[in-house]
Amino acid sequence: MNGDVLTVSVVTMNAAWGQKEQNLNRIKGFIECAGKRGSDMVILPEMVLTGYDDVAETPKEEKMQARLAETIPGPATDEIAEMTRRYGVYAFLGMPERSPEGLYNSMAIFSPEGLCAVYRKIHLPQPEPNWALRGEEPVLVETPWGPVGVSICFDSYYFPELMRYYVAKGARLIVNCTAHAHCHGRFMAKASLEVASVMNGVFIASSNLGGPDLTNWFWGGSSIVGPSRNKREPHYYAGIPFYEDGCDEEGMYTATIDLGLATRFLVQNNEAGYPDFRPDLYSRLYSELAQTPPFCK
Numbered sequence: 001m002n003g004d005v006l007t008v009s010v011v012t013m014n015a016a017w018g019q020k021e022q023n024l025n026r027i028k029g030f031i032e033c034a035g036k037r038g039s040d041m042v043i044l045p046e047m048v049l050t051g052y053d054d055v056a057e058t059p060k061e062e063k064m065q066a067r068l069a070e071t072i073p074g075p076a077t078d079e080i081a082e083m084t085r086r087y088g089v090y091a092f093l094g095m096p097e098r099s100p101e102g103l104y105n106s107m108a109i110f111s112p113e114g115l116c117a118v119y120r121k122i123h124l125p126q127p128e129p130n131w132a133l134r135g136e137e138p139v140l141v142e143t144p145w146g147p148v149g150v151s152i153c154f155d156s157y158y159f160p161e162l163m164r165y166y167v168a169k170g171a172r173l174i175v176n177c178t179a180h181a182h183c184h185g186r187f188m189a190k191a192s193l194e195v196a197s198v199m200n201g202v203f204i205a206s207s208n209l210g211g212p213d214l215t216n217w218f219w220g221g222s223s224i225v226g227p228s229r230n231k232r233e234p235h236y237y238a239g240i241p242f243y244e245d246g247c248d249e250e251g252m253y254t255a256t257i258d259l260g261l262a263t264r265f266l267v268q269n270n271e272a273g274y275p276d277f278r279p280d281l282y283s284r285l286y287s288e289l290a291q292t293p294p295f296c297k
Helices: 020-036 064-068 075-087 154-158 160-168 188-200 279-290
Strands: 005-012 041-043 090-099 102-111 114-120 140-143 146-152 173-178 203-208 210-212 217-219 223-227 234-239 251-258
Touching (some): 005 020, 005 223, 005 234, 020 075, 020 251, 041 173, 075 114, 090 173, 102 146, 146 154, 154 160, 154 173, 160 173, 160 188, 188 203, 188 234
Parallel strands (some): 005 203, 146 173, 173 203
Antiparallel strands (some): 090 102, 203 223, 210 217, 223 234, 234 251
């Protein structure tokens, strides 16, 4: 197995709100098809198991997310793990997770051996705090192609610290499971992923919900973006970028990518012999901020 080249599939899926069994069957179908097409990894959207939208007036314990949340591992992830073992693929997908301390907006992560990790979304935009707790831990998934960093939606678009941490730790590929809707506008997601790819010299595989949920319409735009011949510009290897015609149509997009093109500027030494990236300085500045309202607990 080559340590640089792999085949990745990203999926735009119109999750049926509140219809977990229906969605699970379709998730398994996409994993099967990705495996049969020779994909090494398949990425599905945020909250794809249940649908995303919140009903504000519904009490927390009665919300759809609470009713359909599962433990990880649990019944749904057991079925998905069987598929990834059968087809020898990695899979990444979003779901509401039930834990002893409460509910999380989580990403279940699978290897060809089955369930291998769980990432809990760290940054929660409205309306997610209506039902979910914030995660606390980044997750790097060890693969034959090196570590892969994972993030969910808001994590990727507004908080570059997480992606930069992953890149500094050796990631050349970032997985973004997302639920980006029309109500969020038509600028930030596309721009931030393109800039992040160029700024960090990495590939980003992003999968979004597409079409109607309960009250929102999701953009789709699932795609694989990464370094180009011009290191100052991103290149789309597969998919339909956010906001372009047809981007919200359901489908799977596949590309073979060469992670050897990932330059990872953050860890490269300049002519003076040290990296320009300064975690020592940033940690001091952030430590100071952490002791200052409104950030201190």
